[in-house]
Amino acid sequence: MKAYYYDNAPGDQRQPHDSGRPLSPAALSDLGIHHYHFPDDLASVDRIAHERHYKNRDQIEISPSTLPDYETKVKTFFDEHLHEDEEIRYVMAGGGYFDVRNEGDEWVRIRLEKGDLMIMPAGIYHRFTTDEQNYTKAMRLFKEDPKWTPLKRGTETDSNEFRRDYLKMRDGEADSMPEKQRDGALGSIPDAQRMT
Ligand SMILES: CSCCC(=O)/C(O)=C/O
Numbered sequence: 001m002k003a004y005y006y007d008n009a010p011g012d013q014r015q016p017h018d019s020g021r022p023l024s025p026a027a028l029s030d031l032g033i034h035h036y037h038f039p040d041d042l043a044s045v046d047r048i049a050h051e052r053h054y055k056n057r058d059q060i061e062i063s064p065s066t067l068p069d070y071e072t073k074v075k076t077f078f079d080e081h082l083h084e085d086e087e088i089r090y091v092m093a094g095g096g097y098f099d100v101r102n103e104g105d106e107w108v109r110i111r112l113e114k115g116d117l118m119i120m121p122a123g124i125y126h127r128f129t130t131d132e133q134n135y136t137k138a139m140r141l142f143k144e145d146p147k148w149t150p151l152k153r154g155t156e157t158d159s160n161e162f163r164r165d166y167l168k169m170r171d172g173e174a175d176s177m178p179e180k181q182r183d184g185a186l187g188s189i190p191d192a193q194r195m196t
Pocket residue numbers: 060077087089096126127128136138140148
């Protein structure tokens with residue numbers, strides 16, 4: 001995992017777009033993002049899923065040969081959006097980038113590779129893209145139904161209750177975090193494996 005500010009330069013979204021300004025794991029944690037590295041360790045993935053009350057999962061292989069209409073799908077993943085559920089993504093092979101908005105509405109790019117597991121809070125604005133290798137195999141873990149429901153950023157999402165709850169949590173009103181997001185706190189994860 002590597003996190004840095006996106007350079008906002010023109011060019012294919014799949015290029016690194018590395019501004020050269022890194023972001024610390026602590027700064028990612030302030031955004032509500034947690035990261036672990038579990039290469040070939042599904043037992044650890046299972047443990048986190050259990051502790052955080054995840055009920056479902058699937059696997060997706062994002063590549064021109066496995067995903068019909070690959071180029072359109074990759075552009076859809078790259079539309080800025082939020083989800084009303086916390087989500088866990090575990091990269092099993094290949095790599096890709098999640099971009100998330102920080103407190104100043106700047107894009108922060110998170111590079112994930114094989115073995116990286118990321119927990120992303122409900123309500124954070126983000127987008128995803130494969131890299132120039134055009135190959136990401138990922139496990140997607142869902143608290144409830146195994147479905148991917150992106151809500152594209154707009155005036156409606158700015159007043160979405162999950163967005164508002166996220167901002168309260170990010171901006172420090174800890175008591176305001178919905179109980180469903182406090183569930184499965186990170187307490188039992190060994191510090192050696194916890195990256196953020
Ligand atoms: C790497 S998993 C596919 C993308 C995805 O699940 C997501 O939520 C993109 O925003």
